[in-house]
Amino acid sequence: MTMTTARKVELRRGLKDVYLDTTEASFIDGGVGKLLYRGYNIHDLAEQSTFEEVVYLLLRGKLPTPRELEAFDAGLRAERSIPRGVVEIIQRVKDAHPMDVLRTAVSALAAFDPEVKDNSKEALVRKGLRLTAQAPTIVAALERIRKGLRPVEPNPKLNHAGNFLYMLFGKEPDEEAAGVMDVDFILHAEHGANASAFTARVVASTLSDLHSAVVAAIGALKGPAHGGAAEEVMKMVKEVADPERARAYADALLSRGDRVMGFGHRVYKAEDPRARHLRERSRRLGEVKGQPQWFQILQRFEDEIMFPYRAKGIYVNVDFYAGSIYYLLGIPEDLFVSIFALGRIPGWTLQVVEQYTNNMLIRPLLEYTGPMDLPFVPIGQRG
Numbered sequence: 511m512t513m514t515t516a517r518k519v520e521l522r523r524g525l526k527d528v529y530l531d532t533t534e535a536s537f538i539d540g541g542v543g544k545l546l547y548r549g550y551n552i553h554d555l556a557e558q559s560t561f562e563e564v565v566y567l568l569l570r571g572k573l574p575t576p577r578e579l580e581a582f583d584a585g586l587r588a589e590r591s592i593p594r595g596v597v598e599i600i601q602r603v604k605d606a607h608p609m610d611v612l613r614t615a616v617s618a619l620a621a622f623d624p625e626v627k628d629n630s631k632e633a634l635v636r637k638g639l640r641l642t643a644q645a646p647t648i649v650a651a652l653e654r655i656r657k658g659l660r661p662v663e664p665n666p667k668l669n670h671a672g673n674f675l676y677m678l679f680g681k682e683p684d685e686e687a688a689g690v691m692d693v694d695f696i697l698h699a700e701h702g703a704n705a706s707a708f709t710a711r712v713v714a715s716t717l718s719d720l721h722s723a724v725v726a727a728i729g730a731l732k733g734p735a736h737g738g739a740a741e742e743v744m745k746m747v748k749e750v751a752d753p754e755r756a757r758a759y760a761d762a763l764l765s766r767g768d769r770v771m772g773f774g775h776r777v778y779k780a781e782d783p784r785a786r787h788l789r790e791r792s793r794r795l796g797e798v799k800g801q802p803q804w805f806q807i808l809q810r811f812e813d814e815i816m817f818p819y820r821a822k823g824i825y826v827n828v829d830f831y832a833g834s835i836y837y838l839l840g841i842p843e844d845l846f847v848s849i850f851a852l853g854r855i856p857g858w859t860l861q862v863v864e865q866y867t868n869n870m871l872i873r874p875l876l877e878y879t880g881p882m883d884l885p886f887v888p889i890g891q892r893g
């Protein structure tokens with residue numbers, strides 16, 4: 511929203527529609543629902559690529575040859591362990607929200623990273639890859655510890671997504687589960703100047719370090735207007751419980767002025783292209799697991815209840831179906847937003863690299879609207 515104040519200052523609240531810088535990370539056309547990572551369509555990547563290959567694409571700037579990917583993947587697999595000191599910190603803070611634990615553990619990893627102060631492009635990429643490899647180990651270790659179980663060591667025989675589920679549940683996932691997790695990570699890997707990537711850029715623009723930028727980004731992602739929506743969607747769907755109750759539930763919610771989580775987007779005014787891949791997988795997984803009701807409830811919202819909102823450019827976003835997928839995989843709801851973070855670390859890293867490469871301190875202005883030149887009365891003379 512653009513507003514003009516009394517002093518004729520043009521305010522762009524929420525920095526809506528403001529271009530901050532240039533990027534080669536991703537292209538988004540919100541009007542038609544198009545998303546490219548480094549020029550490649552998200553649909554091709556979701557259907558034909560792997561998370562490891564997408565990370566290579568984002569951080570090395572091109573698609574790898576088979577040999578390049580093999581060596582890159584071996585490097586990622588070798589970086590999955592987390593220091594004992596970080597596991598101990600997770601044990602101490604295990605009762606906090608998992609995003610608080612992830613944020614704290616990533617912050618602690620800085621103390622163990624020999625390259626923490628090195629902001630050269632090569633070191634930033636190495637650190638980003640280490641964080642990409644280590645973050646799933648943090649989330650899985652937390653889940654085990656809070657259940658009173660021992661953390662599971664990473665299994666270098668499994669790919670990134672399969673290993674995450676293995677460390678979370680202590681058994682190798684089936685192909686379907688590992689495949690869904692892989693696609694989910696691909697879809698979350700990068701997304702322009704969203705609130706968390708912007709936060710990471712602000713931190714990088716002060717010439718602080720990558721760990722600080724990622725810690726701050728995790729904090730920004732946690733909110734329900736950003737990454738926290740998937741958790742809220744699943745809470746809503748469970749409260750609805752029966753597709754026949756969806757309409758009454760939504761009417762009550764909307765008439766209170768509340769929003770249906772998982773709908774709407776600052777940039778997309780057509781369908782979020784990432785939703786397509788999660789919609790189909792939510793349906794399939796629901797059938798395989800014998801729990802089709804969740805998808806049926808979600809469909810009621812998308813096809814009936816929220817249909818009229820399309821005229822206002824409000825469609826499903828990436829979070830709408832994601833929650834049901836995590837739930838069907840057996841992942842507790844308070845871990846959902848952490849999973850978004852696991853996928854997004856490569857995108858944050860790339861944007862921090864871009865920010866450093868052509869840095870300019872990000873420092874906007876605020877228009878002051880408070881009182882002016884008040885007389886200061888010393889504290890002893892105030893009644």
Ligand code: CMC
Pocket residue numbers: 524701704734735736737739768769770771772773774775776777822824827828829
């Ligand atoms: N349900 C009902 N109405 C909505 C919704 C919704 N989910 N989202 C937006 N609106 C309405 C809003 O009430 C407003 O109506 P009016 O013009 O009559 O006042 C209009 O649409 C514009 O809303 P806005 O808040 O000005 O738009 P925004 O661009 O600032 O907000 C958003 C974007 C994502 C914060 C918002 O759509 C929202 O709160 N959605 C629900 C939360 C959610 O799903 N978040 C995940 C976003 S996608 C994952 C990610 O990348 O983070």
